[in-house]
Amino acid sequence: MKKPSIFFSILFLLLLTSQKGFSQDPNFYIFLSFGQSNMEGNARFEPQDTVANERFMLLQAVDCPDLNRKKGNWYPAVPPLSRCNTGITPGDYFGKTLAASLPDSIKIGIINVSVGGCKIELFEKDSYGTYVETAPGWMKGMIAQYDGNPYGSLVELAKLAQQDGVIKGILLHQGESNTGDQFWPKKVEGVYDNLLSDLGLAPDSVPLLAGELVSAEQGGKCASMNPIIATLPSVIPNSYVISSADCEAIPDGLHFSAAGYRLLGSRYGEKMAELLMKE
Template sequence: MGTNMKKLILSLAAAATLASAAPDPNFHIYIAFGQSNMAGAAGAAEPETKPYPRFKLLPSMDCPAKGRTMGVWTDATSQLANCDNPPSISVADYFGRTLVDSLPDVTVGIISVAVGGTALKLFDKDNWQAYLEDPDRQKENWIINWAKAYDSNLYKRIIDLAKIAQKDGVIKGIIVHQGESDWNNNHWAEDLKKIRDDMLTDLGLSSDTVPLLAGEMREDGCCRGFSTSQVQRITKVMDNAWPVSSSGLGSAGDSYHFNRDGYIEFGKRYAKVMLEHMNRAPVEPVPQQPFHGVAATIPGRIQAEDFDIPGVGSGNDSYKDNDSENHGDSGYRKDTGVDLYKKGDKVVVGYNQEGEWLEYTVKVAETGKYDVFASVASANNTSSFKLSMDGKDITESIAVPKNEGKDNYDDFNSVIAASGVNLTEGEHVLRFTVTGSWMDIDYITFAVSGDPITPPDSSVGIIRSYAMNAASKNYRVFDLMGKVLGSVRVDGSAFETSLKTAGYNKGIYLLQSADGIRRTVRLNR
């Protein structure tokens, strides 16, 4: 554990001892992150190096020369994001000062984390490590070393500090200036939404009451088109997100940065936009909707690609994907970030990674016990998933059998996810969650317990119909968790007799032969 991390843990522990003091509703806290324009690139003058009444900073690193301790409130003087001396000013300096001037009864606090030259991925909780380990990044020593000042995990540093801040005040907004290093990223707005949503979730906040502001790039600089194609597009990609104009702001003499007057004016513009939206009426939430307009029926088959249409407002998402890009080749539902692939004449959900999930509005026809099956494929022996209903697990983590052959994601296995699950009549939300990466899923089927589960073309059977070879054949035997239990030789179609003779007890088993014949067998003894 690094020294900085130990200090931060101590700060968190110290903050916990103050739990008896309720957060001050008039202490407004803002998270500021980005690259060099948020870090600061124009020399500070005397006004910015002096304390400003009711303007505070929660340092994101120790700065002994400035008398700062990470995680302990202090006066907000330049430089806010790091320990540079002589200091520079950034967008955040006059954003905070202008808010203080506009809100006479309010104290304003800033949490500032910034790394010059970085792409947005460095702030993504799921992608920062891969970004730093990329061979191209290893050549950019300044990014690697700058990130180390935050123990390399910038997202975690922001969240840890924000949790300390929540003991004292209320997080009222997020401000961002980043994009010069993402000028060719056509999914930047979606990537920013993911980061914003992750922050809100981890901090227990709502987008209804926490605006996000993103500033445009220099209008006469390298990335003018990015301001139009991505920054201004955030209003269409996420709710309560607003662009801040950079029109007419002064240049530092390069293609990327603003001069001191530019930062002062830009900070004031951020504050003006925040003041316009910080007290806005909450967004009227719209719940997620079934993809085909009606809930999927149980008993029945649920196609994985037909997850719900996302709603509006916090808590109404219908899926979580670790990145915003649809990597699939099917052309189906390209307006989402879920990876949908074409497999023959069907569409499947692929490229599934741990932590991702999909939700489906379902309607259970009758209260009772149900068996649950899933059609899945994997070329790995570590892939797995689980199912939940209305937030409660209805299965354990289910292993997906590894296919024979290298990179074989084409052979779909019928896995028994659960047997005898109690479901109540009415409408519910089913969630499919990936617990082990790299698997594909075609569909999920619910069948009434005790009903036949392998009839041809059944609306409730998940097992495909295969012609049973009359000759003797060896089968591998799996349990409900997908674990290999052994093998059995079956004469013709005498599956139950063969299993009993081999010593298998009462239960449900999945049998699979080397040539692809699969059969689910229930032993009732």
């Protein structure tokens, strides 16, 4: 009498598994983005930036009642892509450019977990707590919106997104707070490797795009970090550096203008489209 019971239990589990697999759309491309204030979005977005594309979606990273957005839900990807009161990011025009470059059958989803002013150490899986302890109060408030662990929040959201689509790339813009740190590429490698491992992705299987900081020509105060960023592909084989040349900056020498974000983001999108076309 026990055999039929075991048989139906196994059949039930198989049906659940098949339904879960069926719900994942291989044509829904998911991209993770993280970093500090430039990825968070420093410039105010303008009306032209708020035009939605039905093939470009955002997985909300924090609750934003004023925007009628709830953490973990998909929405049209219009700014802000990061927290509730942030601005335009490279991710905005990354997604728009990529959507225009890929077949209409492909949808794009983005997740943005970024904290202004942070070092890359904030995203180190096993030691972020030490960094948080020494972070200034204003930064701790932003970190708290990610349940005190931005890396953990990014992984949690990415796993949720994997139920709907397939992770195809990672976008990074960070380095101002690590200017001069020769070990930055190795630290980024550690974050990248942990992300792939925690998300069940093969080593080096997902491209990482890292943007340059505001250039010297634009008055970049941290432009000396760009030669260090340039070495990232020698540490992570499947990584690519996105040029910030001619991307307009604002007078503080740290952040891009809205026009600068549009150009930088479109370059992220063009590079990712080039890589996806090779698959």
